[in-house]
Amino acid sequence: MTNKTLIFKKIPPPLLLPIAGEHLVIEDRPFDLSNPPPPGGATVQVLYGSYDPYLRSKMRTPDVASFTPPFALDGPVTADAVARILQSASPAHRPGDLLLAHLPLAEYAVVSSETLATGTIVPGPRRVPPGGLGVFLGPLGMPGLTAWAGLYAIGKPKAGKVMFVSSAAGAVGQVAGQIAKREGLRVIGSVGNGEKLAFILDELKFDGGFNYNKERPGEALPRLAPEGIDIYFDNVGGEHLDAALENMNLHGRIVSCGMVSQYKLEQEERYAVKNMFLLLQNRLTMRGFLVYDEEFGPAHTDEHQEKLYDWLVDGSILAKLDITEGIENAAEGLINLLKGKNFGKAVLEIKRGGS
Amino acid sequence: MTNKTLIFKKIPPPLLLPIAGEHLVIEDRPFDLSNPPPPGGATVQVLYGSYDPYLRSKMRTPDVASFTPPFALDGPVTADAVARILQSASPAHRPGDLLLAHLPLAEYAVVSSETLATGTIVPGPRRVPPGGLGVFLGPLGMPGLTAWAGLYAIGKPKAGKVMFVSSAAGAVGQVAGQIAKREGLRVIGSVGNGEKLAFILDELKFDGGFNYNKERPGEALPRLAPEGIDIYFDNVGGEHLDAALENMNLHGRIVSCGMVSQYKLEQEERYAVKNMFLLLQNRLTMRGFLVYDEEFGPAHTDEHQEKLYDWLVDGSILAKLDITEGIENAAEGLINLLKGKNFGKAVLEIKRGGS
Numbered sequence: 001m002t003n004k005t006l007i008f009k010k011i012p013p014p015l016l017l018p019i020a021g022e023h024l025v026i027e028d029r030p031f032d033l034s035n036p037p038p039p040g041g042a043t044v045q046v047l048y049g050s051y052d053p054y055l056r057s058k059m060r061t062p063d064v065a066s067f068t069p070p071f072a073l074d075g076p077v078t079a080d081a082v083a084r085i086l087q088s089a090s091p092a093h094r095p096g097d098l099l100l101a102h103l104p105l106a107e108y109a110v111v112s113s114e115t116l117a118t119g120t121i122v123p124g125p126r127r128v129p130p131g132g133l134g135v136f137l138g139p140l141g142m143p144g145l146t147a148w149a150g151l152y153a154i155g156k157p158k159a160g161k162v163m164f165v166s167s168a169a170g171a172v173g174q175v176a177g178q179i180a181k182r183e184g185l186r187v188i189g190s191v192g193n194g195e196k197l198a199f200i201l202d203e204l205k206f207d208g209g210f211n212y213n214k215e216r217p218g219e220a221l222p223r224l225a226p227e228g229i230d231i232y233f234d235n236v237g238g239e240h241l242d243a244a245l246e247n248m249n250l251h252g253r254i255v256s257c258g259m260v261s262q263y264k265l266e267q268e269e270r271y272a273v274k275n276m277f278l279l280l281q282n283r284l285t286m287r288g289f290l291v292y293d294e295e296f297g298p299a300h301t302d303e304h305q306e307k308l309y310d311w312l313v314d315g316s317i318l319a320k321l322d323i324t325e326g327i328e329n330a331a332e333g334l335i336n337l338l339k340g341k342n343f344g345k346a347v348l349e350i351k352r353g354g355s
Numbered sequence: 356m357t358n359k360t361l362i363f364k365k366i367p368p369p370l371l372l373p374i375a376g377e378h379l380v381i382e383d384r385p386f387d388l389s390n391p392p393p394p395g396g397a398t399v400q401v402l403y404g405s406y407d408p409y410l411r412s413k414m415r416t417p418d419v420a421s422f423t424p425p426f427a428l429d430g431p432v433t434a435d436a437v438a439r440i441l442q443s444a445s446p447a448h449r450p451g452d453l454l455l456a457h458l459p460l461a462e463y464a465v466v467s468s469e470t471l472a473t474g475t476i477v478p479g480p481r482r483v484p485p486g487g488l489g490v491f492l493g494p495l496g497m498p499g500l501t502a503w504a505g506l507y508a509i510g511k512p513k514a515g516k517v518m519f520v521s522s523a524a525g526a527v528g529q530v531a532g533q534i535a536k537r538e539g540l541r542v543i544g545s546v547g548n549g550e551k552l553a554f555i556l557d558e559l560k561f562d563g564g565f566n567y568n569k570e571r572p573g574e575a576l577p578r579l580a581p582e583g584i585d586i587y588f589d590n591v592g593g594e595h596l597d598a599a600l601e602n603m604n605l606h607g608r609i610v611s612c613g614m615v616s617q618y619k620l621e622q623e624e625r626y627a628v629k630n631m632f633l634l635l636q637n638r639l640t641m642r643g644f645l646v647y648d649e650e651f652g653p654a655h656t657d658e659h660q661e662k663l664y665d666w667l668v669d670g671s672i673l674a675k676l677d678i679t680e681g682i683e684n685a686a687e688g689l690i691n692l693l694k695g696k697n698f699g700k701a702v703l704e705i706k707r708g709g710s
Contacts, residue, residue: 237631237632237635241631251648256634256635257635258635259631259632259635262632267629267632268629270629270630270631270632271631272627272628272629273627273628273631274622274623274625274627275625276592276596276614276626276628276631277592277614277617277622277625279611279641279643280592280611280612280613280614280643281643282643283642283643283644283645283648284642284643285640285641285642285643286634286640286641286642287638287639287640287641288634288635288636288637288638288639288640289638290638293606293638
């Protein structure tokens with residue numbers, strides 16, 4: 001039998017998007033389900049894969065340093081994924097169990113004992129969250145943990161304060177904003193189009209928002225937060241950061257989570273921030289982090305899994321997913337995310353129509 | 356009798372320096388030493404006054420907000436000072452005791468019970484530090500506490516790490532750098548002339564340094580700290596900050612203590628920082644603070660007074676003071692500081708030749 005797999009075929013030029021069919025290709029790779037799994041490992045059916053911006057940084061030559069290793073050329077594109085165990089050689093995993101792990105984007109995968117040890121077994125079927133298994137890759141996955149850890153460890157939300165979150169309909173922003181709302185903050189969001197603006201205002205019930213393609217942050221923020229901003233959850237950087245700095249209150253805190261406006265630029269093209277003087281004048285704290293840093297993700301995983309699950313169940317957190325259906329569309333779905341065309345957490349459903 | 360006093364006579368134009376004889380004037384104000392002190396207060400002879408950059412921000416109209424109240428027009432310029440108690444109506448203060456408090460820059464002063472309560476009585480004559488009473492306004496005063504609190508609360512120094520401190524011969528920088536040296540860090544400093552460079556290298560024994568009027572920080576830092584910077588103690592801002600960002604190691608920490616290169620500029624003239632992207636990429640922490648903020652100065656006062664006194668006595672911390680002699684030169688001394696012409700902590704010795 002064969003196994004449809006998203007293959008990293010060719011390294012795209014630095015800063016440019018990969019092209020489907022050239023850099024990212026679907027191939028039928030041989031696979032034999034009747035083979036036993038490796039010692040202590042398992043054979044799995046991959047159900048959902050997570051599309052995240054960092055995957056672009058893995059499409060590089062191995063000599064460039066990064067926090068994440070590069071993809072092997074002609075090997076599978078790997079991502080955080082939800083899979084069902086078909087065969088297990090591990091006493092801790094039974095066929096039918098669900099696994100959360102970093103896996104190939106493919107119909108099937110052989111999972112080593114090492115990967116199995118790092119993966120989380122999703123607790124029983126009763127724990128499938130509202131929104132389905134894809135939610136384990138969004139609010140209950142890495143983006144949700146990023147929002148949780150950044151907000152609590154750096155933002156330190158307190159009821160009555162004002163938070164501004166950029167890219168507020170995105171995978172991280174929508175969770176950060178909703179948690180802050182639930183903690184009693186006033187939340188203002190920025191998004192890139194009118195549909196997303198309606199979403200954060202009407203569905204997520206944020207207190208204010210603007211479309212940054214229609215209004216500049218420096219004009220919108222004084223209008224939407226005349227009392228100033230106490231926490232800025234930054235997913236965008238650049239002009240957004242500058243405008244936030246200008247509107248921060250004394251002792252405000254900036255969670256530097258992403259700078260999507262800046263990643264694809266050469267160093268000399270990057271936005272120069274005019275208001276750093278205000279960081280001193282208003283005694284602000286600004287901190288960059290990565291979810292894998294010990295005091296961020298790892299330190300907050302249990303609390304995040306426990307509480308956010310309950311909040312999804314009680315409806316106080318909504319999950320907006322952008323699902324690409326079918327492994328045959330895997331390259332296009334990933335490229336759409338890298339173009340910023342997704343609306344909500346981008347997820348690949350390997351088998352059209354679900355598990 | 357009369358009391359020579361530095362008077363705030365006229366508000367200087369925004370961002371410009373005051374002029375001696377116009378904005379700052381020495382006047383003989385009436386004073387009667389035979390009058391009893393107010394209830395619970397004292398009459399004092401002022402010995403040393405502290406020249407600090409923030410004093411410029413008190414020379415303004417009262418309608419402009421700031422962390423510090425403005426000077427009253429035609430009233431005395433006040434500053435942190437060391438004084439000797441002449442007459443006391445407070446049971447806790449005896450004639451001859453030394454007082455550290457915010458006082459007029461004048462020969463004599465009447466001290467209210469409120470001011471007396473906020474002031475520190477310098478413990479007995481045995482505790483006069485090497486360098487003399489002026490040291491209570493430098494390493495053992497507000498600038499020293501600023502260095503201490505910023506370094507420990509934000510920088511979190513660890514032996515073997517590398518610290519870069521700008522304005523390294525200044526009142527705060529010389530203390531921050533020396534403490535870091537004592538904690539086992541490699542310390543690199545920037546200064547504005549060759550004499551100061553010789554001072555930090557030969558006397559303070561810093562591991563490296565450069566004259567920023569001869570070499571740009573962006574060129575000097577890779578040369579002096581090829582292994583990268585773990586802590587940047589920033590007194591300067593602007594181009595220094597940008598160059599430091601470019602040379603910071605993963606998880607580096609920036610103590611934003613001052614931005615002397617930026618204070619006197621209008622907002623639109625301020626330096627735009629090009630490397631903020633690297634704050635995220637290298638997961639840096641950057642924090643602005645003021646020594647009066649609760650978790651900074653107040654939280655560190657006891658430890659600072661205790662340990663730094665011992666380090667001055669054992670010679671591991673040197674105090675470099677820049678002393679202006681005589682109350683009649685008080686205006687010129689202050690203006691020199693605001694021009695950056697001082698070398699070491701700027702102090703006014705009220706009575707030429709000392710106490």
